[in-house]
Amino acid sequence: MFDKILLFFNALLQQTGAANFAFGNLVMIAIGGTMIYLAIAKHYEPLLLIGIGFSCIVANVPGPPDVPGGPPVSALLYVVKEGGLFHYAYEGVAKLIIPPLIFLGVGAMTDFGPMIANPKLVILGAGAHLGIFVALILAKLVGFTINEAGAIGIIGGADGPMAIFVTVKLAPHLLGPISVAAYSYMALMPMIQPPVMKMLTTEAERKMGMPQLRKVSKLEKIVFPAVIAIIVNLFFPPVAPLITMLMLGNLLKEVGVTERLAKTAAGALMNIIIIILTVAIGSTMAADKFLTWDTLLIVGLGLLAFLFGTASGVVTAKIMNLFLKNKINPLIGSAGIASVPIAARVSHIVANQANPHNHLIFHAMGPNLAGVFGTAISGGIMLALLGVQ
Amino acid sequence: MIPDSVYGAILLSVIDFFLSFVVISGIGFVLSLFPYLNRLGEIDEKKLREGGH
Numbered sequence: 160m161f162d163k164i165l166l167f168f169n170a171l172l173q174q175t176g177a178a179n180f181a182f183g184n185l186v187m188i189a190i191g192g193t194m195i196y197l198a199i200a201k202h203y204e205p206l207l208l209i210g211i212g213f214s215c216i217v218a219n220v221p222g223p224p225d226v227p228g229g230p231p232v233s234a235l236l237y238v239v240k241e242g243g244l245f246h247y248a249y250e251g252v253a254k255l256i257i258p259p260l261i262f263l264g265v266g267a268m269t270d271f272g273p274m275i276a277n278p279k280l281v282i283l284g285a286g287a288h289l290g291i292f293v294a295l296i297l298a299k300l301v302g303f304t305i306n307e308a309g310a311i312g313i314i315g316g317a318d319g320p321m322a323i324f325v326t327v328k329l330a331p332h333l334l335g336p337i338s339v340a341a342y343s344y345m346a347l348m349p350m351i352q353p354p355v356m357k358m359l360t361t362e363a364e365r366k367m368g369m370p371q372l373r374k375v376s377k378l379e380k381i382v383f384p385a386v387i388a389i390i391v392n393l394f395f396p397p398v399a400p401l402i403t404m405l406m407l408g409n410l411l412k413e414v415g416v417t418e419r420l421a422k423t424a425a426g427a428l429m430n431i432i433i434i435i436l437t438v439a440i441g442s443t444m445a446a447d448k449f450l451t452w453d454t455l456l457i458v459g460l461g462l463l464a465f466l467f468g469t470a471s472g473v474v475t476a477k478i479m480n481l482f483l484k485n486k487i488n489p490l491i492g493s494a495g496i497a498s499v500p501i502a503a504r505v506s507h508i509v510a511n512q513a514n515p516h517n518h519l520i521f522h523a524m525g526p527n528l529a530g531v532f533g534t535a536i537s538g539g540i541m542l543a544l545l546g547v548q
Numbered sequence: 549m550i551p552d553s554v555y556g557a558i559l560l561s562v563i564d565f566f567l568s569f570v571v572i573s574g575i576g577f578v579l580s581l582f583p584y585l586n587r588l589g590e591i592d593e594k595k596l597r598e599g600g601h
Contacts, residue, residue: 278579285565285572292561299557305550308557377591379582386578394571415593529572536571540564546549 176221183446184219191215191441197346204346204501210437211342215444245442248435253334255327257436258320259404264429265320265531266408267421269499271383272375273524279479280487280522284529286475287495288537290315290468294460301456306330309541311457314341315464316534317348317498319436324401325538328547335443336454340461342440345498351462352493352505355469359477360489365513367488369522377413384410387532395539397548402535468496472526487522494523497530 172178194212198205251257274281295312299305310330313322314337322341326334344351357365384406391402411421443449476492490510494502506523542548550556 275579275582278576278582281572281576281579282569285568288568289565292565295561296554296557299554305552305556305560309560312561373583375582376586377593378585378588381591382582382585383579387575390575390578529575532575533568533572537564537568540567540571541560544550544560544563 174223176223179221179223181221181446183450184221187219187444187446187449188216191219191444194343194346201349203349206433207342207437208346210434211339211441211444214438214441218442218445245435245438249439249442251435252323252338252439253327253331255324255400257432257439258324259400260428260432261320261436262401262405263408263424264432265499266384266405266410267412267425268429269409269412269528270380270524271409271528272380273372273521274528275375275379275383276372277522277525279483280491280525281529281532282479283472283475283492283495283526284497284531284533285495285536286478287468287472287492287497287526287530288316288533289471290464290466290496291534291537293467294464297463298456298460301460303453303456304330306545306547307333309545310337311460312464313337313534313538313541314344314457314461315468315496316530316537317341317345317465317468317496317502318531318534319345320401321398321497321531321534321538324398325542328397328542329545333453333457335440335448336457337461338440339444339449340458342437344461344465345501348465348498348501349505349508351465352469352496352502353509355466356473356490356493356506356509359470359473362513364477364489365510366517367486367510368514368517369488369491369519370485372521372525377415380413381410384413391532391535391539395536395543397542398535398539402532405531465496469493472496488517488519491519491523491526495526495530495533497527497534499527499531500524502530503527 191212194208194215197203198208198212291312294315295308298308298311303311306329310326310333313325316322319342323334323338326337388403388406392399408424411417411424472492472495473489476487476489480486480489488510490506494506496502503520503523507520510517510519550560
């Protein structure tokens with residue numbers, strides 16, 4: 160009788176995931192928990208980190224094996240594998256449907272006025288992308304193929320949809336770790352960037368104020384998306400889907416006669432996409448797939464890309480100051496790394512800490528928005544040079 | 549087009565970084581011409597909103 164009860168409990172245990180818990184699962188659950196903590200307690204990009212962190216935790220709660228004697232399968236995988244809800248969510252990412260839709264929403268919620276108002280600063284959108292190339296060369300040095308290295312390098316563009324887009328084209332098998340690295344570092348930029356920015360600037364430079372930007376007319380704002388869409392479609396067809404949708408979203412916002420569409424693109428549609436995207440990314444973080452040497456290398460290289468990108472943006476701003484009559488606060492250089500508007504906010508906060516009268520958010524938004532185009536241009540040139548359409 | 553080697557990675561990086569500067573400077577130049585658009589006239593935002601829906 161006792162033997163049968165024991166047998167029964169054993170069979171029951173095998174139907175659960177409790178018997179299959181591994182140390183790696185605990186590590187990943189701790190990482191997911193940290194993401195949620197940072198989102199709630201520190202307000203680090205809660206829209207991204209809550210979904211990624213939660214699905215990371217659930218993806219690491221093992222279930223019973225899918226087939227007798229097989230490896231344990233997370234309960235989340237039942238909704239991720241073919242036929243499950245998040246299988247289609249992930250397919251939306253992998254088939255490049257979601258990234259252009261994100262750009263549509265970003266365009267519909269973005270005022271490109273600061274970029275149009277001070278065209279000199281767009282150069283920072285290229286200057287802050289040295290990190291892409293540092294990571295690319297290092298990735299090649301540690302043994303990745305040139306396509307994989309290119310995908311890893313684009314993490315340094317600090318632009319999630321663009322990182323996904325380029326990775327799917329160059330190295331789709333690395334989509335999980337690259338998108339996790341890109342989105343995690345974007346969310347953690349308030350921690351990553353300030354030490355580098357402070358190290359490369361003097362107190363006097365951080366305190367520098369900047370004159371108010373000129374007012375940009377409605378006509379300029381309406382013409383802008385069409386002009387940029389023409390330039391990008393003409394010269395960078397590989398990344399045209401993203402920038403075209405970005406500019407369409409912006410046109411919907413600026414024309415004033417499609418308020419409903421702009422609100423939907425920037426609101427409800429964007430929120431749905433964020434939920435799908437964050438869960439799709441977090442669900443790739445199962446320990447057996449994520450805790451690998453390659454993933455650790457990608458995460459490390461991604462961090463270096465962000466650090467070098469931040470540094471090169473600040474240094475580019477300082478070089479520009481050698482030639483400019485009206486000097487700029489070098490802290491806005493780091494905003495050229497893209498990641499709208501996180502990097503611009505970081506520039507503003509660091510400048511404001513040095514001088515409470517400093518309000519650089521609009522000045523930093525110029526290079527920040529230019530950084531989106533900088534990443535797209537770098538990605539487009541990379542795809543073209545590697546012969547990928 | 550680009551060899552799968554460290555040399556290829558360096559070559560790709562140098563060309564890409566340089567061209568990014570050139571292209572983004574071009575965009576900056578185009579944007580510097582935008583104020584001239586205002587000579588064409590002004591758009592009344594209130595009228596623009598009323599015209600839709």
